[in-house]
Amino acid sequence: MQPQPNAPPGGARTKLLDAATAAIREKGYAATSVDELCARAGVTKGAFFHHFPSKGSLAVAAASHFSEGSETLFAAAPYHQFADPLDRVLRYLDFRKALLRGPVAEFTCLAGTMVQEVYGTHPEIRHACDASIGGHAATVEADIADAIKRYRIRAPWTAESLALHMQAVLQGAFILAKAKGNAGVAEASVDHLRRYVELLFARPKTKRAKKR
Amino acid sequence: MQPQPNAPPGGARTKLLDAATAAIREKGYAATSVDELCARAGVTKGAFFHHFPSKGSLAVAAASHFSEGSETLFAAAPYHQFADPLDRVLRYLDFRKALLRGPVAEFTCLAGTMVQEVYGTHPEIRHACDASIGGHAATVEADIADAIKRYRIRAPWTAESLALHMQAVLQGAFILAKAKGNAGVAEASVDHLRRYVELLFARPKTKRAKKR
């Protein structure tokens, strides 16, 4: 099912995937043409349709490609070091906030951008985007679930719904950043989200979170 | 500056604006062609370019058209009845949640959808979307500012940033609803947002909010 699981990093396929990620984050799926993608990747149209049967299937592949990239990024992030699961959640948010640097298109989420355009017309792409967002949310959900246990919270909400809410805030923050043309609004929104999580757990204040 | 301030409701211009709002919310800006818009509106291409110099200017006009429509909707909403500004904010959120009904494209925000695609390529549209979102946020901001005064909160955040955060959550909720294909996630996110606002003001619990 999955095409070329181990595509060579210098190959046309990978270059196309990278080009698609960048271009779609900048201008969206529909406005990005196959020709432009080929030009960006330094590849011909023949190579494009050799690796992907259609533009849409490139988008599906790009969503997983993007997921893999961010999975790697978040797996290596420092917030996992913390023994306290609530600290991990809070530090995750700090990490997300720190990522809000440089051009808007470079910290934005491919899946969130694409799904807005294609959710009604390209079900396979929509599904790939859902999987991308949901997969990432699931990693955060695990820490949230641990925090609920640790702090013996009786929550009228589930770990899943909070994890999803966190992703919603981030996606919305991206939209506002795009509208306003700067990342400041997005940072402020992440601050609000972090404050919410703290209030939710109502943890007694400590001077410093302890590492493991 | 503003073209045809009082366009007749049955006229081609208004029909085009309505068609654009619906079509763009369904499939995005780039994927919606001028021909399709004309067909939806039951109008010819000649009429289109008689009223709008370009597709882009239709999009700008559609953003204000959409803003006016929602302005009317929210102005008539029941949450304004409440004397307590915090109640107004909370009931605003209830109202937003209640709006999450029917097909996803029908409760979604035109500005948020469009700005994702065009923020880098069509500055005028981006600006119109920003104005649409910002204008609506400003109405909520007024109530938040009153609530801060009333409850003598010393907030490390501004009324503006909270108003914007609320819009971010809603925009993000729309994205998740599109990805998952149902409004349930969006409702859950609004619940989290409402809980956050309550926690922020830490109001002593009352049995029932009083009307004016």
Next chain:
DNA sequence: GACGACATACCAACCGGTCGGTATGGTCAC
């Protein structure tokens, strides 16, 4: 010599936009 990885040339459909034209209704001199 077969096969995968590309390149080149090409196509029909569709895109946003133009343009010459018509239908309608209001204004005003006579």
Next chain:
DNA sequence: GTGACCATACCGACCGGTTGGTATGTCGTC
């Protein structure tokens, strides 16, 4: 009151460029 004049609203054939996609060819490697 009527005909000249004109602005606005709208029509639809048409244009050149771009679109996603295809057909066929070349070349290096096993």
